[in-house]
Amino acid sequence: MNTQRTFLLNLYLRGVQMRRITLKDIADALGLSVSTVSRALSRKGRISRQTIELVERKARELGYIPNTIAKGLKTRKTNTIGVIIPDITNPIFPGYARGILDAALKQGYQVFILNFDMSKAKEKDxxxxxxxxQVEGLILTSTKLSRQELLxxxxxxxxxxxxxxDVRLPGTSFVNVDNIYGGYIATKHxxxxxxxKIAFIGSRFSGEPARKRLKGYLKALxxxxxxxxxxxxVEAxxxxxxxxxxxxxxxxxxxxVFAYNDVMAIGVLVFARERGIKLPEELAVIGFDDIPVSSLPIVxxxxxxxxMYEMGQQAFITLMKLMNDEENVFKIWLKPELVIRGTA
Structure with a gap:
């Protein structure tokens, strides 16, 4: 049984209320001073290898978790960033989040991810x-904030x-996909x-992604x-x-049909199959996103x-540059690509 499971089981058996283990708890358990424990865990100052190993072993046994935020209050560096996502249930975002997490892990950063349900009030909260x-930086995904609020x-x-x-705000860095190009290559195909006789079925034409995909569609025609x-x-x-x-x-x-996203495109496919419409001979359908279900044989x-994975990685890399006081403004456009399967 690993150390963490042993620790949790011991807490349960003893009826001890779970709380954060502190340096004082480790010091009391070993009969050492708090300063000695602190130096051992940070490996700073004059301290023997034997004491370091003793303290680290006891810290693991007790389930000690370093309070990086408390350290950050002194150093102004917490090695944490915050990511805000509009809808965590949207199937395009897991790959995006994974891109951020993988890039952050390589740099020793932890990531807090919060969902705001496309609500400006929730985003501000x-x-x-x-x-x-005390996060060091933020990644704002599909933000609802106005120019003034960003300022x-x-x-x-x-x-x-x-x-x-696409933020038209001087001094603001962004990472985005070229939606005009995406709409163009879909319609061109x-x-x-x-x-x-190609339809565009879109969503929220007032929103930037739909408006730009429509622009690409019109350009190709x-x-x-x-x-x-x-x-x-059609707006839907x-x-x-x-x-x-x-x-x-x-x-x-x-x-x-060029559909705004894959989920809408799948709705089109189901209707066509129910009506006995041959795909793609009588009706060809293209979606947008390439969510995991789109590659299933039945779809x-x-x-x-x-x-999306690259977008997440680029978002973190760009934020790291800003956090390291680079004064450049980064405007990164990523190209989407056509994935040809059986519906078009």
Whole structure:
């Protein structure tokens, strides 16, 4: 049985209330001074190898966890960052979070991740909570904050990077995917396989990603001299049901669909299969994101892959540069790529 499990079991058997183990607890257990224990754990000052090993062994037995935040109050360095995500249930974000975590681990940083449910009020609360925890920097994902609110955040002296939003604010660094290019290559592919009546099923056209993917869609059509038909540009809820209901309205007028995301595209696929519409001969469908389910044989969705893992890594690398007092402003655009499967 490992040390941590032994420690937890001992607490249970003794009926001891769990609390943070302190340097004093270790010192009392060994009959040493707190200063000696502190020097042993930090390996600073004149102290024997035998004492260091003794203290470290007892610290492990007791389940001691160093309080990095308390250290940070003295050194102004806590080796922690905060990440704010709009919807942790969205299947595009696990890969993104993993990119941040892997990059942070290599640099010895811990990551606090908070969810804000696309609510500006919750986002502000999350920022305040992270700042009160003495994080060294912030990664704001799909932020709802206005330009003025971002300026106010900057005045608080904590470096931050904005991700998945094109921030037109001088001095603000961001990492984003080129949504115009993504919309363009999706529509261009549909045109290249012979489709001419191509619908765009989008979500929240007022939002930046949908607006830019629509712009790429329109660009590809104009290049081919295809007339723009507003009757097959449909705004819908960003969900399976949203895609399903949208294609219901227009399926007899189109031979191709570019959907805002994979979840909506899967709604389109289900409707088409229920109606006996042949894919991709009668209706070709392309999504956006390349979520894990899209590659399953039963789905086999052609899509535009967002480099979410790379986006997470770039977000952390950029934040590290800012935290190290680099004065440059970083504007990083990542290219999505077409993944061809069975639906287009």
């Amino acid at each position: 999350a920022i305040n909570s992270l700042l009160s925890s 106010e955040l900057r005045k608080r002296g904590v470096p931050f990077v904005v991700v998945r939003k 549909l045109l290249e396989i012979g489709k001419k 104009k290049e081919r001299g295809i007339d723009i038909r507003e009757d097959i540009i 809820e960003s969900s399976f049901d949203g895609g399903y209901r949208a294609i219901q309205k227009i399926f007899d007028r189109v031979d191709g 086999n969705l052609t899509t535009i892959k967002q480099p």
